[in-house]
Amino acid sequence: MEEFDNDDDVNEQEPHNNDIDTDAIESAVKSMLRAFGEDPDREGLKNTPKRVARMYPELLSGYRTDSKKLVNGALFTVDYDDMVIVRDIEFYSLCEHHMLPFIGRAHVAYIPRGQVLGLSKIPRIVDMYSRRLQVQERMTRQVADFINDLLKPQGVAVVVEALHMCSMMRGVRKHDARMTTSTMLGSFRSKIATREEFLDNISRGAGPLKI
Numbered sequence: 607m608e609e610f611d612n613d614d615d616v617n618e619q620e621p622h623n624n625d626i627d628t629d630a631i632e633s634a635v636k637s638m639l640r641a642f643g644e645d646p647d648r649e650g651l652k653n654t655p656k657r658v659a660r661m662y663p664e665l666l667s668g669y670r671t672d673s674k675k676l677v678n679g680a681l682f683t684v685d686y687d688d689m690v691i692v693r694d695i696e697f698y699s700l701c702e703h704h705m706l707p708f709i710g711r712a713h714v715a716y717i718p719r720g721q722v723l724g725l726s727k728i729p730r731i732v733d734m735y736s737r738r739l740q741v742q743e744r745m746t747r748q749v750a751d752f753i754n755d756l757l758k759p760q761g762v763a764v765v766v767e768a769l770h771m772c773s774m775m776r777g778v779r780k781h782d783a784r785m786t787t788s789t790m791l792g793s794f795r796s797k798i799a800t801r802e803e804f805l806d807n808i809s810r811g812a813g814p815l816k817i
């Protein structure tokens with residue numbers, strides 16, 4: 607998590623539409639087990655390459671999420687312009703530097719301009735971007751941009767808090783390696799009162815992140 611030097615390529619991550627090559631993962635995992643000095647044929651490890659290969663399509667399913675299908679039928683025209691907040695959205699992602707998990711919560715808000723999105727869709731948008739190889743900053747930005755492009759609202763705010771296994775398990779071993787990132791667009795960026803209303807709301811009753 608120390609290697610965030612590529613903040614500029616926020617939107618360069620192209621979705622991969624091709625299916626994941628599970629055979630290639632299986633043989634790669636077998637090679638890794640050998641490289642660790644393990645015996646990939648011993649009983650406990652015999653099925654590990656296959657299991658790991660079957661796991662990745664789920665962990666990385668966000669690449670293949672059809673964003674049009676995701677929001678299909680969930681856009682509603684309303685005469686409502688108060689803040690919509692969905693907080694404490696649990697997510698699980700993999701950092702692209704180490705392929706280790708980072709897990710946490712996302713808080714999303716927007717102020718509509720004539721259109722709202724069904725509430726259950728917001729966690730699915732978070733899933734679409736978290737279930738990829740990610741960096742937390744980019745994921746935060748992508749969720750905000752997606753909602754901004756879709757609804758053209760008055761403003762969008764996304765705050766993500768996460769614990770990174772790559773800094774907890776290795777290197778400096780910080781056990782409270784919580785990182786917070788945020789993206790504020792439109793009125794959340796230009797109006798301090800709007801931003802504060804959102805930040806107050808998400809800090810209320812929030813416990814520390816735990817594993």
Ligand code: ZN
Nearest residue numbers: 607701704772
């Ligand atoms: Zn990492």
